[in-house]
Amino acid sequence: MIPRRAQEYYVLGIDGGGTKTLSLLADNTGKVIGRGVGGPSNLHQVNAAELRAALRDSLRSALSTGACFPGRLAAVHAGLAGTEAAGGEKRRQVQEIIQETLTAILEPAGSSKSAIPVVLTSDIVIALVAGSHARYGLVVISGTGAVVYGEGRAGQQAQVSGWGRFIDSDGSGYGIGKAALRAAFRSYDGRGPHTLLEELIVEEWRLNSLRELLQHVLQKEPAVEEIASLAKVVGRAAEAGDQTSVDILTTTSKQLLEGVLTVARKLNLREQQFPVVLSGGILSKVDLVATQLIRGVREQLPLANPLRLQAEPATGAVTLALEMARNGICFENTPLGGM
């Protein structure tokens, strides 16, 4: 059924995260010819019904061009957030849900079910591949949360950080936001130096005073995303010369560098050439963090090649789906996210 090395076939790459699920349909040259967006599909957040709905919306739009008919879909690669922490049973369920959703869209009559090969990895793996074009090298993702992950030539893997945002917020937007709030309160009560953050946070959250902010946070913790969104305020304050903000961002880049050095050491990559892919909102939007991290990587790992991810992470899923279609191999049992 699967047209291996055939002239015309298509693949699907899926990137599922905490805010949306993006599906890309590509032809066998890798050219994207369809895209669709659905709701969140982070496995920590959604149940089976929500996952089905997100995939259905996303895949239906991606396939709506009609170019890809059933027998021509050669491979699907999905990188879903939370997969690295899911057990084998859960992963099989998710693979089945993807398969069933695809079958329902492509063969609504349900006449002849074709087995579409679906491989599931994490959003981390596809971000690595989107930048390095192979399952090799390191990826640093810093958005609301942060993680450093890498793979060696022999398939060995290592991950540091990313162990739940609330405990281990090192290097993340959430960590930056929490540090900013802490610095503002230290400025307010006299333990720390004065910082511009005191005024800027009050302004950003449309409050009248830090005392008012205090009333809020004493009663209820703001949402993780709300705290993480303060990272851009810290970026602005740092650009305006606020030393406390510069210090917070410098600490963040050092934490990410520590993760890079640890993963490189664990994979024995220190004496080799390898890419270090920088991804996520903090590394694309808060320039000081990315700049300092790149400088640190160059100093400490002269053979490494740090690069900012320009492409969408979903293109990494397309690359892996194409590879699977070309090789005709289904890597269903590839371990991922282990230590």
Place this chain on the structure above:
Amino acid sequence: MIPRRAQEYYVLGIDGGGTKTLSLLADNTGKVIGRGVGGPSNLHQVNAAELRAALRDSLRSALSTGACFPGRLAAVHAGLAGTEAAGGEKRRQVQEIIQETLTAILEPAGSSKSAIPVVLTSDIVIALVAGSHARYGLVVISGTGAVVYGEGRAGQQAQVSGWGRFIDSDGSGYGIGKAALRAAFRSYDGRGPHTLLEELIVEEWRLNSLRELLQHVLQKEPAVEEIASLAKVVGRAAEAGDQTSVDILTTTSKQLLEGVLTVARKLNLREQQFPVVLSGGILSKVDLVATQLIRGVREQLPLANPLRLQAEPATGAVTLALEMARNGICFENTPLGGM
């Protein structure tokens, strides 16, 4: 109605916190002759009905000896957690609730309502007085949360830290617990040195592995109290020589010392003699933190007198109620918890 400087009268001291409300009935020599416990009365946590119920249970038991009949209750002082952040309107409501609850217990017929003078301050103020026997000096409370508060001779007040546990967990049991989890994960993924905490936390929480803990915390943050309870594990590990744990506790005592120095500076107490009262579960049960804090205070503030609070904080409320009864003055408008 109120027997000022009379031979026989009684006072009530109330200590309201996040787990219970303790009321002490004392005679005019300060001898405690009745005690009662009710549910939590932290103003951040309870609504008016819950507050009423907690006070009713606590006060009813304290007054059940029958020794104190209506006209003999000279004064009530209540130190409730969360009062320092409450506005004037809220405080008046709470005072009224205390008055109504007392009246309902002492004069169930409702025949002749006597105005029992009730003063409301915070659990912080009564802890200070329980140790210093006056509204003078500093108090350091480190339990689940932490706060440093002080009052000068002229009634000036200053508070640092205590701005909501999640943002500013410096010096608290919650902060120690979070640092312990972070250290365990850093040990696990190779960023940090190996620490005994990795094994001890798994054991304490009856898990099989840190990987299992990871599954938990990726999905849901443990309760604040659960995290804070890890402080005792850190204390044990430090005693067993675990350097990471010693470092965590040393950082904690330094954070508390920083708070003490800041408050002393703000109150211009550095050149004066004053007590520094140490209170709360961390300072009474994790010896390294208290010992280091006391040493730090002695080094940095030679005239200060650091002391571990031995008495119940509720006795501070009794002291303040007695003072009010003796002076016949109702300090209803005393500000508290301001900067």
